[in-house]
Amino acid sequence: MLDTNQKFYTAKLIIKSVLGTLSSQEDVDFEKWLSIPGNKEFYHRILKEENFENKISLFENLDKNAAYSKILKRIDNKQQTIKRKPLVAFRSVYRYAAAAILLISVGYYGISHFSSKPTEINNSIVLDLEPGYDKATLVLEDGTEVDLEKNEFVKTQTLAEVKNQDNALVYLPNRESNSAKSPKKVGKNTLFVPRGGIYKLILPDGSKVWLNSSSSLKYPTSFEGNKRVVELSGEAYFEVKKDVGKSFIVKTKMRDISVLGTSFNVSAYNDDAFFAATLAEGKIKLVGDQQKEVYLKPGEQAVVGKKDLGTVQVKNVNPQVYSAWKDGTFFFENMSLDNILRKVGRWYNFKTDFSHAQLSEITFTGLASKEFPAKLLLDRISKSANVTYEIIQNTENNEEYLVKISRKDP
16 A cells, blocks of 8 residues: 555656656656556546546646646645645545546636636526635724735834734834833734635734634734733634743633643634634643633643533644644544535635535545635535535625535435
C-alpha cells in the first residue's frame, strides 16, 4: 500500500502530466507509475469520467500557472506536514488522484474569475456558489463603521494606531500614548466577519486572531491592567503572545477561556448545538459560572453541549482538523452532514434544508479546498451519500441561498 506522501506525490504527477508541466525527473516517475498494471487504464478513465477533455479550451484561456500552482502548493504542504493517516474521503490514491483532476477541471473558473455572485439558471435555481474571501467590517468605539474590503484603513485612536494592510487589521502602539499628558481612556472596537468572509487581526499586544465567517470579536484598543479580555461570537483561532503579567481571556456566552500564551481554536456559534475549544500548543483553562474549571493539554478538545451546560467532554483530537479553515481547507472527521453543511454554508453563504431528518445524520470524514465553488463539494457529497441537492436563490433577497438535500430516486 502506498504511504501518505506517495499518494499526494502521485496525485501531483497526474495533475502536472495533464497540464504538460512535468519536470524531467517527474516525467520518469510518472512513466514508471503508468507502467504498473492497471494504472494507465485508470488514468484514461478518470480523464474521461471527469469530462476533462471538454475543458481543454477553457484551460487555454486561463492563467494556468496561477491556478494550478495553488493546488500543487497545497499538495506539497500536505506531503510535508501530515504525520498521521490523511482524513480524506477517498479510500485509495486512485480516488484521490481522480479528485485532484476534478479540482483542476472544476476549480479553474472559480480561481481565475473570482466573483461573489453565482451563475443563474432561471428565476430561483442557481448552478453554483462561489467561495468566500477576506472581508470584514470594523466598528470603532464611536460607532463609525469601516468596510475593510474597500478601505486601506489607517486611523489613530486613543493609545493605538490602526492599519488595514494585506488583508489583516493591525494595531500598533500609539507613540503619543507614552506621554504623561496622554489620556488613558481605552475604547473598544468590534470586528465583524460576515457569511462568506474571513479576516486576520493582530491585537495591540501582538497576539494574532483569525476570525471565521459569521463571527465577531470585541476587544480594547489597548490592554491595560493585568488582564487582556476579548469577547467572541462565532469561531476564531488564536495565537496568543505570552505575557506572564497579563492573562489572556476569551469570553463567550457558554464558557470563558484563560491563557498566558498559546495557540487554540474556539467555536462558539449561537446557532450551533455545542461550544468547542481545541488546544494546539500551550495550556488553557475553561471557566464557567459555578462550573468546575477544566484544563486542556495540547491535542485535547473540550466540548460543551448547549442542552447540558454543566457537562464538559474532553477528548484527544488532531488540532489541525479544527484549525484548517484558516489555511483554506475544510477538514471533517466523522462529522454529520448537518454540521458539515452548517460550516460550509457560512463560507458559501447558504442555509440547508433536508427533505428527511435522517439525511442530516449521515457522517463523513474528508477534506476539501475552500478555494473552489460549492458545487465541487456538494457533488462529492451527493455521490458518496446517495443524495441530490438543489441550490435555490431567495427571489426577495438575492444574497440569500438555500441548499435543499433530498434522497436520490431509486
